[in-house]
Amino acid sequence: MTSGKVQVPCLELQQLKVISALGRGAKGVVFLVQTGSDELLALKTILIASLDQSRDADDEYRRICFEQEVLTCFHHPLLPKLRGVLSTDKIIGYAIDYCPGQHLNSLRMTQTEKMLSDDMIRFYAAELVLALDYLHGLGIVYRDLKPENVMIQENGHLMLVDFDLSTRLLAKSRRVFKPAKPELVKTKSSFLKFYRCCNSGITPEDFTNSDDQVKEIVNSECDAVTKSNSFVGTEEYIAPEMIEGKGHDFAVDWWCLGVMLYEMLYSVTPFRGVNRKETFHRILSKSPKLVGEPTALRDLIGKLLEKDPRMRIGAEEIKGHSFFWGMDWDLILQVARPPFIPPATEHGGENNEIDVECFVQETMQVRVDNR
Incomplete structure (x- = not known):
């Protein structure tokens, strides 16, 4: 226009x-x-x-x-x-x-033992990486990634919704969102x-x-990303740096992705306590229990749930992780038959x-x- x-x-x-x-x-x-x-x-x-x-x-x-x-x-x-x-x-x-397919948690609840298969997790995780990477390229940090905010479109692809907790951060290397x-x-x-x-x-x-x-x-x-000091989100998904109040940036979204992948694999979130105080204590001090034999997915979850945001992997490292080996990132959005069609x-x-x-x-x- x-x-x-x-x-x-x-x-x-x-x-x-x-x-x-x-x-x-x-x-x-x-x-x-x-x-x-x-x-x-x-x-x-x-x-x-x-x-x-x-x-x-x-x-x-x-x-x-x-x-x-x-x-x-x-x-x-x-x-x-x-x-x-x-x-x-x-x-x-x-x-x-x-989106007629409801949200990702609704789909998970219909699966055997309320868990998604590795192939389903791989597809949905890849789409979330693409969506978050696009947002970060606009200078937007999402801050409320959870299954209830991830809808399934008519064609089976995902749609990220609810941006009322998002905010804009500025970085020299990123396009400024206007x-x-x-x-x-x-x-x-x-x-x-x-x-x-x-x-x-x-x-x-x-x-x-x-x-x-x-x-x-x-x-x-x-040179560094401008950080936000606000405290928002859903308690089981909140990143440690947000709880500590030291400022947070785009890395909080990758932490939330790690919590989501854990939930899709184990049907529970990794740090849930009996109350808010205990949940936050576990987020700050406990390592996620990645039970089962070592796999690429469990390794990816562990790297996403790194408590130090400076050591947490980001978009390019995630795309190159062994869990996604063999995936053509340029063709994901063209997949005609996603794992679930509403x-x-x-x-x-x-x-x-x-x-x-x-x-x-x-x-x-x-x-x-x-x-």
């Missing part, structure tokens, strides 16, 4: 056929919806009242807006595209590609704060700095009478009452 902006359609709730609720999260609900052109999308909705009532409301808005912005810049078959944004007096939301500003057709009064944040071009962490500080960070010629599903007879706003309100109220 000559304007340099990404045109993102504005969605009207009354023009969408709401088929079902796909999942419920801490901030809202994801729905399966069908457009007037019969296209299926996953609509992520967030209750505005729950954001405004949060102690960190501004940070919540910035995270949502940062996720929207990164979605506009992706051009990769393993990452979603922003297909539209939505705003009413009660909810805000946005739509991405729908998200395109979505050009929205219209806004409403309840959407103004959301819209302003979405067009700020600033990540949640960056927003705490003054304009001059941000310019100094962006313009600096640093069965075709008819959606015409399902419930399409869902009142989205009421459903989200009631869901979020139940979550508040159960705290």
Whole structure:
């Protein structure tokens, strides 16, 4: 586009056929919806009242807006595209590609002893390496890699979703990620704060700095990766350097990949304790129990679960590891028959009478009452 902006359609709730609720999260609900052109999308909705009532409301808005912005810049078959944004007096939301195969943990639970075979692990691990390497090339550290955030597309290939915990890091050797500003057709009064944040071009962490500080960070010629000091993620997957609070970089994603591969192989995560404190203690002090005969997969997991991020292997070393010997990395995305192809599903007879706003309100109220 000559304007340099990404045109993102504005969605009207009354023009969408709401088929079902796909999942419920801490901030809202994801729905399966069908457009007037019969296209299926996953609509992520967030209750505005729950954001405004949060102690960190501004940070919540910035995270949502940062996720929207990164979605506009992706051009990769393993990452979603922003297909539209939505705003009413009660909810805000946005739509991405729908993945009928559910998430990777759902697939694992259907397998014998709830574990994936080495060949399945190899294929999915390779696709995750490609997706993460692409993100890192944009200067984005994902920070929330776990099976529930890895969806299976209609063609059997993976799709990494949920970027609200991601952030931007800068490195001299990497392309600086500058998200395109979505050009929205219209806004409403309840959407103004959301819209302003979405067009700020600033990540949640960056927003705490003054304009001059941000310019100094962006313009600096640093050899080392700029690190983040925030603490985010899912506790069983959090890297040791994040717990220690010494700053973290792209290496946290490779740690999370190691935890995921361990889980796919053994059906449990490697450091889970009886509570959060014990889990963090194990992450910091215990080695993963790689039971069974030595294999290339177990060796790879051990190298990914290296507690010192400076010694942890990265993308190129992972691609060259013996577990992937014989794999043509240029052809992975062209595989016509991945290990699992989701069965075709008819959606015409399902419930399409869902009142989205009421459903989200009631869901979020139940979550508040159960705290």
